[in-house]
Structures are given as structure tokens and as C-alpha cells.
Amino acid sequence: MGNKVLIVGGVAGGASTAARLRRMDEEAEIIIFEQGPHISFANCGLPYHIGKVIEEREKLLVQTPEAMEARFNVEVRIKNKVVKIDRANQELEVKDLESDETYREDYDYVVLSPGADPIKPPVPGVDGDRIFTLRNIPDTDEIKGYVDQHKPDSAVVVGGGYIGVEMAENLHERGLDVSIVELAPQVLGPLDREMAAQVHNHLRMKGIELYLDNGVAGLADQEDKKKVSLSNGEELTTDLVIMAAGVSPNTELAQKAGLEIGETGGIKVNDYLQTSDPNIYAIGDAIEVTDAVTSNPAYIPLAGPANKQGRIVANNLTGAKEKFPGSQGTAIAKVFDLTVAGTGNNEKQLTEADIDYEVSYINKKNHAGYYPGAVPMTLKILFTPDEGRLLGAQIVGYEGVDKRIDVLATAIRFEKTVFDLQDLDLAYAPPFGSAKDPVNMAGFAAGNILNDKVDVIHWHQIDELADDAILLDVREEVEVKLGQIDGSVNIPLNSLRDRLEELDKSKEVVVYCAVGLRGYIGARILMQHGFENVKNLAGGYKLYSAVQK
Amino acid sequence: MGNKVLIVGGVAGGASTAARLRRMDEEAEIIIFEQGPHISFANCGLPYHIGKVIEEREKLLVQTPEAMEARFNVEVRIKNKVVKIDRANQELEVKDLESDETYREDYDYVVLSPGADPIKPPVPGVDGDRIFTLRNIPDTDEIKGYVDQHKPDSAVVVGGGYIGVEMAENLHERGLDVSIVELAPQVLGPLDREMAAQVHNHLRMKGIELYLDNGVAGLADQEDKKKVSLSNGEELTTDLVIMAAGVSPNTELAQKAGLEIGETGGIKVNDYLQTSDPNIYAIGDAIEVTDAVTSNPAYIPLAGPANKQGRIVANNLTGAKEKFPGSQGTAIAKVFDLTVAGTGNNEKQLTEADIDYEVSYINKKNHAGYYPGAVPMTLKILFTPDEGRLLGAQIVGYEGVDKRIDVLATAIRFEKTVFDLQDLDLAYAPPFGSAKDPVNMAGFAAGNILNDKVDVIHWHQIDELADDAILLDVREEVEVKLGQIDGSVNIPLNSLRDRLEELDKSKEVVVYCAVGLRGYIGARILMQHGFENVKNLAGGYKLYSAVQK
Ligand SMILES: Cc1cc2nc3c(=O)[nH]c(=O)nc-3n(C[C@H](O)[C@H](O)[C@H](O)COP(=O)(O)OP(=O)(O)OC[C@H]3O[C@@H](n4cnc5c(N)ncnc54)[C@H](O)[C@@H]3O)c2cc1C
């Protein structure tokens, strides 16, 4: 087995492959081709440099070509674009972008890590000026340069995915009035609607204008401004536009070379990350992966998988037979004061995959309530209705969200159930958690549903209730003043046992409180006092009303 | 099956049992007996109230007897001490501490959750005044009252466990000069020595005096001060003494009733938390548990297990057959600016249990280094030398320690290996983590040891090296100035390939850097260039020198 390995793309996946490959094999000839002027840069940090949170530009350069060569004896050719894979001759055709000359380089193996390109919706005017995309350092320089120099007043961000939301925040931090235009009825697609609703409310509170369920129909210059026409006919006037409407896998080279492309549009690879040509591996944002939960093909362009895939490919290039176990899409974002995270599948994905699921929420503080600084989080889990196998989780909150999503991601990776969450032996001291951690609590609440200890009803089912169903609000009177579901009866939980005769046992009773805990206790009381059709409103009034706003 | 359940002890385990029991069974007759004046208080918050971090005393009262009765229809009898279990008649003998009268209450089931008592070393003067223990609210009132009123200058804390260290911090926050006296050569017993060394250095930096390897031999009054005599002959003069020398399970009732006691001193229970009398369950700090890693009996007095055990017992009292899966001893503490955490077994425990293990460290930032506020952590994992099954983990660092210990605790609970850590799909965005999270990284570093990619040597083995072994420091020259292992040769990593001929291939070479990463890369280079006896110093110079201080 020869060991001349050519790597296409020198950032997350490519640089990781090269580093591990060298550690495993001092002898291999390793060349990185990178069309851009930098390798190993911090893609994920770009919005924060524009927002001046990361002040120094050099911090974004995790490795330079020189340092990479010195430490790893890897040849790095920046500003060299691979234009063709000649599989028959095992050669790459490369264009030196400075000299404009094309040359060939033979290989034993190729590793494709060319990433993805920002999607530009094909609307009139999309290639005009002051319309930016963000993928690399030059893009960052352009946007930041424009903001620094022109001190614009406003921006429209097209697309409310993670990058769009991060850009909205960072431009807002720079003093701009920011609007987000999003085709879907919500931002942050990995979240389900009621979870996203909490993010919407926070963004609006921070002064971000949201145009949801709305596409961009056209872009035009209007005096010294940009005019953004929306599909519903509205027009926005702004200083600059950020196109953050998702990315599409960079498959041009692979396609031209006749490599198989998956149904999601990414390069198809096997478990060992080999393309349909066994001498060509592919990783990162360019490939289609297997969804670790459904085993369906999926497109999940994230840095964690890209880095880890690079390491696996390097192992496989040096004699190992290591599988990439698929991706869960675990992701997180800071959204102003909020932290928002998800892992596994959401309701949309499960419905599409035709997988039955049940849902449960808890709302709990990140650490002991009596210790200063405790803040709440809404934690949603999705699981199979039979044995309770975890399918996904979403959390919206503040501090401590990242911890719980990682624990849940770990449980999902190991194909565990909601019952397994109940027993997790997690670290507790007042500044860090609770004796029953939110993750344990999520397991308790979900377990109660599966064990028929309580039946739940969801926020979107309230409107479908029979007219004579009783909506029983068990909150304290003072809480009721903050708002209530129309037509509710209020009996505070602690007096429920004494006032049972006020309720008609023959009717359906939906119990609710602020977040679901007291509603659950109330439901248990009713169920054991002869009420036969009792449901607890999952997530309580807080979640219900978040969606109404 | 009757359902009159008497609960002995109304705090973590007892109150949790009562609450869940009522939710499961409206009909059960439930009585909580609590000898003290409060139920459901926040034991774990007590040090922080003394330190005025938790300002309001009422915050410590998570539930009051009245609220518990109102919500859960549970009869709460505070200041009622259970003095005897009459198993033959299925009755408890109870002493009303206010009236001093004794009465009997019959039961179908008893749940013992009487907790533990602070250990007072049997030394002369231990019962003198200004010598405090901390277990409950009255203890807290006493200590805080003394500090508030007398504004003492100094305190000696006897015992450097979690409570001792928390008390040291909180008294220091109140302006006292604090010394910790500890019998063992280190504080925080769950940590291994080199991890504890980092805590020692931090405590000393904060001004806490440590008297390690040192017991208290006697206590006496000396004018208006206390004199604390240590076993090594030293004498300390102080204003007050906190006895935090561990706790012993409260087994008096159980012993008198002839219930089986385990070898660790706790009440023996089966998997369902039943004592040797099937009508009597026991939970919390009073019981012996099974160590989830070794399956050996263990004594692990922590709030998480106590609360969860209470819930399991309530389930089993209402028809379930639920097992407590054993305890891992996952624990965490804030120690001034540090966060210190552990889960599973440490080296001492594994050695005692005669379990072979291997050890690996990584030192990584809590989140992307280029995002502001990144702070390092030292993460140690212990695993079997064959398949790499995780046996334990310890972390010393700042923000983000709690997250990693919980992920590791989850992996240990599910009996996973270091290789499983490599694939964990954890949430990454710059404010929260890295594309390769510290937990992934721990898996990589450990996997390399198991796969013979690198051999490691540990801090305590450096002294045993052959005289002609080469100590190769691959740090940069400027780092060397901060200190070095005696007799080292310095060749910065990036010039190693060019300077190989300076080193003798026939000799043992120990490579080291600051934390182990560059040492590992250096070792890989040497191994592949004909050096046959190469080792990387695990944890690097930072860990090595932490122990020397
Ligand atoms: C603004 C932004 C924020 C992000 N935030 C996060 C985050 O918080 N968390 C997260 O997990 N992920 C985040 N991501 C995604 C993450 O950066 C990518 O998943 C990851 O970089 C993918 O790695 P890759 O190696 O596949 O592609 P890239 O890192 O994009 O590297 C591909 C490289 O290949 C080069 N290339 C392409 N074609 C050729 C060719 N023919 N010849 C030579 N070179 C070529 C490109 O120039 C590019 O530099 C973010 C991305 C962006 C843009």
C-alpha cells in the first residue's frame, strides 16, 4: 500500500486528517490543497469576529501553513484549487490560483473535505453589492470591513438557521437594527415549533424583527440602500444583506469524477467514509451521513463530525478498519442571553421518517434554586411510545443547557431509554445542579407517561378539545392574573382535594399549571378520585402561551 | 397489602419518599417522623448560608411541614424521634421531644432515612465550646450566629472532605483566616493525589493553611481562644473549630431492631432497598450501597442517591419491583475559583479492589480557545487495560467541569469504553465547547495508549527512571524558563525531526511538554524513527510539578 495522500480542503476535516495521518505515519507523503488563502481557521468563530467578541483576527487562524508544515511535515498548498479527479490515472488536476497554471499530482489516496457553499436563493439582484455570505476569512473581512467603515444602521439576514441567528446577534451587538427573513414559520429548524417560539420571543425582546413564513423575492438598490422584497409583498429597506439560507455540499469534483452522490445531495460514503471509489475518502460538510437515530441518510454539516471523520479516515489510511457511527446532529447556539440546543431527531424528522414518538417536557432550574443565579430551562425529550427509547432532545434556557444536551446526546448515542435517565448518577452540589438533575427529571416525567401514571395533552391539542371539557388551572390565584387559557376554572393545587366536588367526574379534565409539575400532581389526585378522563397539559401554561405570542 | 407507611427522617430521602408515595397512592397513610425542627431542608446549602452566599435563611427550607401536608396530605411530626422499631408487633416507638412522652404507631411498612451523623474524633476536649459540626439548620444557626456575633478572626476546619473544604471557603469569605487539618496526605479523598495537589495549590494561593497527614490530638481552651493540638506536635490557636471529619451512618435504630448491617457500617439493603426485614426499607446516608463500578459494598452518602432511592422505595411500596442500580459516587464541589469533580473509582479504590487499571490525562480548555473566557481543565480517566472500560474520572478546572463529569458519569453508568468516548456527538459552538470536546479528547488519548500508539509514564515514576534515561523536553525555550525536570534536554517539538541525531536511540527516552499533547506527538515521531523505548509523560510538566509543590 502506497502512502501518498492528497487532501482537498485544509480546514476542519482536511487539517484534522493531515494531523492524525502524520502522527500515525511519519513516512506518508501528505499534501493539503486549499483554494483559499488560509487553512485550519475557526469557521465557527467568524460571526463573533464580526461582532468584535473575538477582537483579534489572528485568533481565528488555529494553524498556519507554516506551523502545520513545521509540526506535521505536511505540505500545504494554499491558493491551489483541485479542479479534477482523474481516477483512471490516480491523479488530481490542480490549478495554482496565483499563477493560473494547472498541474497534476498523482496519489495513492485522496481525501475530499471541500466543505459546503452558502446557498444563494436564485432571486433577482442576489449578486448585487452589499449582499454577503459568510463561510471563510475573506468573507469575514468583507463583512467586518464594510461594517467598520460604513457604520451601517441596519441589516437583513436571510435565513434563520444557526449562522443566521448568530449573525443577527453579532450585527445587533455592532449597533445595527437587524431583521431576519425566514422561509419556514420558525427560526432554527432543528427545534420544534413550540421550542422555537421561545427563541422568537427572546429575539423580538432583543429588538430583532422576524419575518417568518416569508421568502426573499428580490433584491435591488434603492438610493444608497438595499430594497429587500419579500414573497408576501412586503418590502424592507436596509443597508446590507447577509445571505444565510443554508449550505449545499460541495460535490462538484466528486460528481465530475463520477462518484456516487447520496439522496440528500452529499457525497455518498460507506461506514469507513470511502466514496464509491475505494481510493477516495470523503468527509465533512461535503458528505451524506447516516442519521444515528433513524439510520436514514442525512445531511448534517457540523464541525464536530467533520473533525472526527478526519481522524477516522487517517486511521483507515494507516491500516485500521474504523467505522463512523453516524451523526446525531447535536448542535448548540448562543442566542443573545439564551442557549439553544438539540440532539437527535425532532418531531418533523420523526414524522417524515414515519417513526412513532411521544414527547415530554420539564422546566427546571440549572442548579439548586436556593443558590444564587439559578435560571430555568425548558427541556423536551422525544422517545418511542413503547419502550421509551430516546429519539431526540431539545433545550432552551440559559446556563447549564450545554451540559444537559451533552448528557442526553450521550444517552442517545448509547440507544438508551427514558428510564435509564432516571438512574443517571450526575454530579450535584448547589452551584451546579440539583439532587434530581433536569435530566433525571426528564426521565421521571417521561416514565410517568409511559407507565400510564399520567396522560398528557399537548399545546396544539387544546383547540381541539370538546366544548364541555374542563380546563383546570391549579396555579395560585396570583399566577392566574398573568394570563390563563380561556374558559379555565382555577382551583389551586393545595386546595384541590377539598374542592373535588366542584368538578364533574364524567367530563374530560385537562389540568394545567405553569410548567407541568403541579398539573401532574393535580392529575394524579383526580385520577385516583374517580375522574376517568384526566390529562396534564405538557409544559404547562408557559409553553402554551409562548406559542401564542 | 396494607398501606400505612411510617417514614423515619424527613429530609432528602424521607421527604422524597413521601412525595412520590402520595403521588402514586392517594389512599396510603403516610407519616413522617423527624426529630429535628425542620423537614426538607437544603443540607447542601448550609455552608453557603454561613458564608452569606445564600442570604435568606428561609431559602434553605425547601418544604415546610405545613406545605407538605397541604400538597401531599402527608402527616408530618417534627420534633418526634423514633426510638425503637418493634418488628414483632410492627410498631414504632416514638418520643415526642416537646412533651417528652413516648407513644407507639403501628405500620405496614417503615422507610428508614435517618441520615448520618458527623464523626467527632474521640480526642480530649472535643465536646468543648466553639467546636461545631454541621448537619442541619440548628447547627447552621449556631455557627452563623457565632460568626455574626463574635466576628472571629480565625477557624480551624478538621477534615478536608467536601464539607470541610466548602466550610473553609465560606468562612474565608466571611473574613476568617482558615486552616484545614486533614489526617490523609490530601484533601478531597475521592481525588487521586496528583489531582488533589492542584486543589492544594489553589487553596494555599487563596490563603488557606493546610495541615495534611496530620490528625487532631486534642482541643483545649486557651484564654479566649481554642488550642488545637495536632498529632505531629504542632499547636494551632484559633477562635473556633469546625469538625468535618466525615459522617457515620445512623444505624442505631436498625441495629437495635436486629436489622443486618453491612461491612461498610451502613444498613444492608437488597437491590429493592429492603432491609433484612422485608417490611422495612432503608435509604440515603444510612445505608450501604453497591458500587456501580466494582459491585463491591460501598458507603456513599450523597443527596442524589438519597433522593432517587426515596422515589424507588415509593414505587416499590406501590406495586413496582424497581432496583436501585448502585452508586457511582459522582460528586462535585466548588473550591473557590476551582471546580473539582469525580465519578466512579479512583486509583486507591481500584487498587484496594484489586482491579487492573490504566490512567490517562488530558488538559484542554472548556471551550474554543479563540472565544473569550476559555479556561483549562485537567481531566483524568481510569480504565481497564484490556478493553478500555471506563472505571472512573476526575476533573479539576473551572467552568465546564460539571458538564464533562456528567457526560463521563453517563458513559460509566452504561459500562462504556474509552473508545466510545471518541465518537460522542457532543454540542459544539465556540462559547460552549470544541469540535473535539475534552471528553472526546480523553477518549483519543486513552485509545492511543490501549492501541499501543504511545506508551506513557506517570509523574510518580520519574524518580525511578534509569540514570541514563533521556528526559526530552519538547516545549519551546521560553516555557523551559518556567521550570523543568532536572536533567532534561530541550528540543522544541517543531525542530525534533531535524535534530534526531542528538539523541541516542539505544536509550530510554521520556518525552514531555506542558500537558502531554506535544509530548505525545514527539513520542510518535521518535517511535517511528527507530527509537525503541519511548514514553510520554502523562499530564506533562504541569501535572508533574503540581505534585512537587
Ligand atoms: C459562520 C459559520 C459558523 C459555524 N458555526 C458552527 C458551530 O458553531 N458549530 C459547528 O459544529 N459547526 C459550525 N459551522 C460549520 C463548520 O464550520 C463546518 O461543519 C466544518 O467547517 C466543515 O468542515 P469541512 O472540512 O467539511 O469544510 P470546511 O471547514 O469548510 O473546509 C473546506 C475547505 O475546502 C476548500 N475547498 C473546497 N473545494 C476545494 C477545491 N476544489 N480545491 C481546494 N480547496 C477546496 C474550501 O476553500 C474550504 O476552505 C459553522 C460554519 C460557518 C460558516
Ligand SMILES: Cc1cc2nc3c(=O)[nH]c(=O)nc-3n(C[C@H](O)[C@H](O)[C@H](O)COP(=O)(O)OP(=O)(O)OC[C@H]3O[C@@H](n4cnc5c(N)ncnc54)[C@H](O)[C@@H]3O)c2cc1C
Ligand atoms: C453541609 C452539608 C453539605 C452537603 N453537600 C452536599 C452536596 O453538595 N452534594 C451532595 O450530593 N450531598 C451533599 N450533602 C449530603 C446530603 O445532604 C445527604 O447525602 C442527604 O441529605 C442524605 O439524605 P438522608 O435522607 O439520608 O439524610 P438527611 O437528609 O440527613 O435526613 C435525615 C433526617 O433524619 C432525622 N432522623 C435521624 N434519626 C431519626 C429518628 N430516630 N427519628 C426521627 N428523625 C430522625 C434527622 O434529624 C435528619 O433530619 C451535604 C451534607 C451536608 C451536611
Ligand SMILES: CC(C)(COP(=O)(O)OP(=O)(O)OC[C@H]1O[C@@H](n2cnc3c(N)ncnc32)[C@H](O)[C@@H]1OP(=O)(O)O)[C@@H](O)C(=O)NCCC(=O)NCCS
Ligand atoms: C488545528 C487542527 C489541525 C488540529 O488537529 P489535531 O492535531 O488533530 O488536534 P489537536 O491539536 O486538538 O490534538 C489532538 C491530538 O492530541 C492528543 N492529545 C490531546 N491532549 C493530549 C494529552 N494531554 N496527552 C496526550 N495526547 C493528547 C489527542 O489524542 C489527539 O491525537 P490523536 O488524534 O492522534 O489521538 C484542526 O483541529 C483544525 O484545523 N482546526 C481548525 C478548523 C476547524 O476545526 N474548524 C471548525 C471548528 S471552528
Ligand SMILES: CC(C)(COP(=O)(O)OP(=O)(O)OC[C@H]1O[C@@H](n2cnc3c(N)ncnc32)[C@H](O)[C@@H]1OP(=O)(O)O)[C@@H](O)C(=O)NCCC(=O)NCCS
Ligand atoms: C422537596 C421534596 C420533598 C420534593 O420532592 P418531589 O416532590 O419528589 O420533587 P419535585 O418537587 O422536584 O417534583 C418532582 C416530580 O415532579 C415531576 N415533574 C417535574 N417537572 C414536571 C413537569 N414539567 N411536568 C410533569 N411532571 C413534572 C417529576 O416527574 C417528579 O414526579 P415523580 O417523582 O412522581 O415522577 C424533596 O426533594 C426534598 O425534601 N428536598 C429537600 C431536601 C434535600 O433533598 N436535601 C439534599 C439536597 S440539598
